[in-house]
Amino acid sequence: MNQTYAVAAVTAVVLATVLIGALGLRVSRTTSDFYVASRTAGPRLNAAAISGEYLSAASFLGIAGLVLVQGPAMLWYPVGYTAGYLVLLVLVAAPLRRSGAYTLSDFAEARLESRRVRRLASLFVVGIGWLYLLPQLQGAGLTLEILTGAPDWVGGLLVALVVTCTVAAGGMRSITFVQAFQYWLKLTALLVPAFFLVAAWYGDGAPRARFDAPAVLREHTVVRVADTVRIALDAPLTLTVTGTVDAVRYEERSVTLDPGAHHVGGGTVLALPPGTAVPERRAEGADPLGWSQPLAGGRDGHQLYATYGLILATFLGTMGLPHVAVRFYTSPHGRAARRTTLVVLGLIGAFYLLPALYGALGRIYAPELALTGSADAAVLVLPDRILGGALGDVLGACLAGGAFAAFLSTASGLTMSVAGVLAQDVLPSRAVRHFRLATPLATAVPLAVGVAASKVPVADAVGLAFAVSASSFCPLLVLGIWWRRLTPPGAAAGLLLGGGSALAAVMATRAGLAPAGWPHTLMAWPAVWSVPLGFLTMVLVSLATPRSVPAGTAATLARLHLPERFTAPVPAQEARR
């Protein structure tokens, strides 16, 4: 791949982001434009901003990679990422806006009138934010590694630096415009190459992705296996090996492997002739399920459980993501917040058609990525693989730019939320200075963990953040909005038990402490048990402490549920018309 184009595209995206962020409002306006200047962000602009911030590395790269490796089952990810907004729309959007809360901690305080619950909620905001930042930085590292061959921590460091500097310097002044721009940039960056790729695929005789059999290589392919893998063969395979296979060292030797399981050492280079079936990469105790099974999480078996875990986490987790909640504040009133969510559903739904397409194309043209363990790169290498030449380079650069837009927008949104909460509730006193101090802290922790921790597919890692959010903030928001008997002790116990257990399980999984088999599945997909646990604890403890129901509950709930017409102002310009 031509580095020059890609580096130019990434630089352009970074510069555009910083410039729009800093200069977006420097347009002078005169008195006659007062009306224009004081107009609130409409649902469409705001929805594009929410979508721009939401579509992260997981969406841009991760889903295509997972579809490539594990098949259509992984489409549960985009379905879940989108459907989360449906739940948000129906249950949370308008009341959350009407509560006047800016962050989720604010909501906890407004509803429960308790500083302690607020502080607890802040800890979870920070935890979820870091869990979500981690895969963004890792994804950036992977992208830069593929583009330029730099070590995998460079990309993460670059994104962390850019984000920290712009956020700490107050550069994200017109964040709504920046994020809306990022949405359209990401959509274009995926859509335009998709047209060329589909045209090329059609010109190639429209080969079909093979869903049940192992993918077949179309040309002579050289694969470098990064980590030691266990592969399974159904038929004898002849290939050229440089490195270690089954504890035997080879130097560019032609080897024929018998059917069965083989260990390929890390750093081994395999040269596969065209027409070979790509060996299946497989973990211990895997279920030999085909590519077309409609179930997720194939690593341990137990796909049905894992699929439900994924569905619960993504459907209920969206509402508790710190960077999503703060964007709703920009809506002028509850009705606009609801309309915004509806537009977000449309925008995100449209976007998610594309990663699936890239995944399927990747299965046809770059199946060996499944073996190397860097399937997240599928989107980036496809133009080079299918089209090649200058056109491939330009389109590849376009995708690289889009991917960096994804890292930057999500990471900056998350960093702002996490740093805001750190400065307000965790660090000792409230001041602008503390926000500047909190920003490097907000990015440094996930950056450090990202360098140290094991690599997990980007979409999987994001799923963990969703699981924690679904078990902590979903009960808090849903019960807080719809149940008048919720008490501060109940909310605190639910957050600690539901969210805390999910967080602990997720951390243990990421640290590699979970034992294989069922315990691993339970801990890697905690939502199935932790969401009911969170709800149940909140309800039971609240019922046991009826005297702690906050005094202002009736007034708060009235404000959450009545249209602003009865409780608060209609924006001036709307009232005039």
Place this chain on the structure above:
Amino acid sequence: MSGIVWAAASAAGAVLLAAGVVLGRLTAPRGGRAADLDLGTPVERATFHTLHTASLAAPPLRAGLTEETARRAARPLRSLLGTEALCLTDGTAVLAWDGPGEGHHHGGVPDLAAGTLETGRSRSAPTGCADPGCDLRWAVTAPLTGEEGVLGALVAYGPRESAVLVRAATEVARWVSVQLELAELDRSRTRMVEAEIRALRAQISPHFIFNSLAAIASFVRTDPERARDLLLEFADFTRYSFRRHGDFAQLADELRAIEQYLALAGARFGDRLKVTLQIAPEVLPVALPFLCLQPLVENAVKHGLQDRERGCRVTIAARDAGAEAVVTVEDDGVGMDPERLRAVLRGEHPGGSGIGLSNVDERLRQVYGPEHGLVIETGVGAGMKVTARFPKYRPGVHPSRTR
């Protein structure tokens, strides 16, 4: 299949865990009560018990004498007196009754209390109960007094005439009266703070009204259309400024008021006044104290146009800063000596100028705390830049309906 078993097992575990938490909470107070088993002599313990009972009755009474508070205070008061039954009345109706016999003694309370309410003195009288099984033979009525005389009466019932009960009831009634007086004190203090905030709410100056009407009058002949528009702006602006209810408004509404103000000021000063706006849409829904920006703009216009033939530019910017909105109002006018400005903000008003600034500063500190006062950068001849920071969320700060 095993997936369902596991799910069921984990759900059962969750139930057990939650039940444990509930059980722990329910049993915790019992363990606490067992701790004060051997503390002091019987007399001391009786004193502690009395003080504790009195402390239970105090919080409801501190909220004033109403049916709700009387109901919550009646039980501890009765156990304090150790009588058969106790009743609290406000002179017109029975507020609360604790103990037996409410059914047939209820009607007699106004007659019993009438004498005490009139004279303000305790008295003891037979109830004349027709039911031989009823223990409530004698009633002691003691007055509950506040600042404005007798508020009600405490009626304690006993089986026989007793000087001890009269003394005890009078003392308890006096104690209740002290609590009620404290309640009144609380209320008047709250009222005073409210009155202060209301007084601090910015007022539009009479000068502004005269000047605006004069400017509009000058257009009536030459440009009737513009005069009409200006009158409408004037009407809108005054309606907004004179609204009575609600201490907070949205930034969008405040900007609208500023627009009307600037339209009127523009009519007076013409081309000499230029305005630049930089408003981030993210901060328009922020709630902020009512009419706290207009004085800053008025101040900027006044300073910008003072002693100058050439015009002035006023820049109003509102930007997003994480959990806060930052609003700056800047002019390139004559500026101010920082020493003089400090005096103005301290509340000394040489020459009467700058009342708006100190007023806004004080209100912001009252609502958001001392770290949210105005930040003013100025120097003689260097213009003035006023920065105000508004938290996007603060408990109790909600914009109210404006128009």
